Amino acid sequence: DTEVTQTPKHLVMGMTNKKSLKCEQHMGHRAMYWYKQKAKKPPELMFVYSYEKLSINESVPSRFSPECPNSSLLNLHLHALQPEDSALYLCASSQEKEGGVRTDTQYFGPGTRLTVL
Amino acid sequence: QKEVEQNSGPLSVPEGAIASLNCTYSDRGSQSFFWYRQYSGKSPELIMSIYSNGDKEDGRFTAQLNKASQYVSLLIRDSQPSDSATYLCAVSYMDSNYQLIWGAGTKLIIKP
Numbered sequence: 001d002t003e004v005t006q007t008p009k010h011l012v013m014g015m016t017n018k019k020s021l022k023c024e025q026h027m028g029h030r031a032m033y034w035y036k037q038k039a040k041k042p043p044e045l046m047f048v049y050s051y052e053k054l055s056i057n058e059s060v061p062s063r064f065s066p067e068c069p070n071s072s073l074l075n076l077h078l079h080a081l082q083p084e085d086s087a088l089y090l091c092a093s094s095q096e097k098e099g100g101v102r103t104d105t106q107y108f109g110p111g112t113r114l115t116v117l
Numbered sequence: 118q119k120e121v122e123q124n125s126g127p128l129s130v131p132e133g134a135i136a137s138l139n140c141t142y143s144d145r146g147s148q149s150f151f152w153y154r155q156y157s158g159k160s161p162e163l164i165m166s167i168y169s170n171g172d173k174e175d176g177r178f179t180a181q182l183n184k185a186s187q188y189v190s191l192l193i194r195d196s197q198p199s200d201s202a203t204y205l206c207a208v209s210y211m212d213s214n215y216q217l218i219w220g221a222g223t224k225l226i227i228k229p
Contacts, residue, residue, distance in 0.1 A: 040222075041221070042205055042207075042219035042222060043161065043219060045216060045217075055214070056216065088158075088160070090160055090161070098168075101168055102148075102211075103148070103149040103166060103168055104149070104209055105149070105151065105163065106163070106217065108160040108161050108162070108163075110159070110160050111159070113158075
């Protein structure tokens with residue numbers, strides 16, 4: 001089973017709202033990721049948590065705040081977003097090894113379609 | 118700078134034919150190679166992973182890796198209209214802590 005779940009599927013928010021995106025996996029993966037994807041572009045890495053610690057922050061504005069409450073859950077807290085932040089937000093988790101080789105194979109959730117008005 | 122390049126397409130292939138998708142990468146320190154399929158408005162779905170030179174087959178899909186020439190390809194046999202999607206090539210590097218470098222994606226259209 002390689003399922004990553006995300007809620008909500010769709011989110012519309014105003015620029016003054018505070019909302020959160022949630023991601024969950026029960027595959028025992030120890031790394032989890034947040035990506036942002038705009039139309040006709042590849043995913044753009046935002047944050048990586050490895051063993052529940054933030055290991056990569058790709059210079060993301062502070063209006064995006066990640067949180068990893070435990071090894072299965074990943075949240076992305078949103079505050080004071082801009083219309084240009086409208087995008088598909090993807091969560092992924094990775095399997096460290098495949099056939100004994102380290103590959104960090106990433107599996108994606110269905111995404112949250114975010115619209116900022 | 119590590120780069121992954123793909124022809125953006127669209128690549129149009131008749132139903133039942135073989136679709137061939139190509140990807141080149143710039144850095145010989147690459148470790149693992151992935152093909153993801155993405156339907157419009159949906160999330161990327163892992164199709165194939167490969168990390169050794171040669172071919173890897175899974176059903177109608179074959180991934181081919183040539184590290185000397187720095188390319189990886191995906192062949193789809195007996196193409197179906199349901200294969201119409203954007204195919205993203207991604208490469209991971211040990212010195213980048215295995216983060217993925219993405220190609221821009223190739224849009225594949227299978228014509229009935």
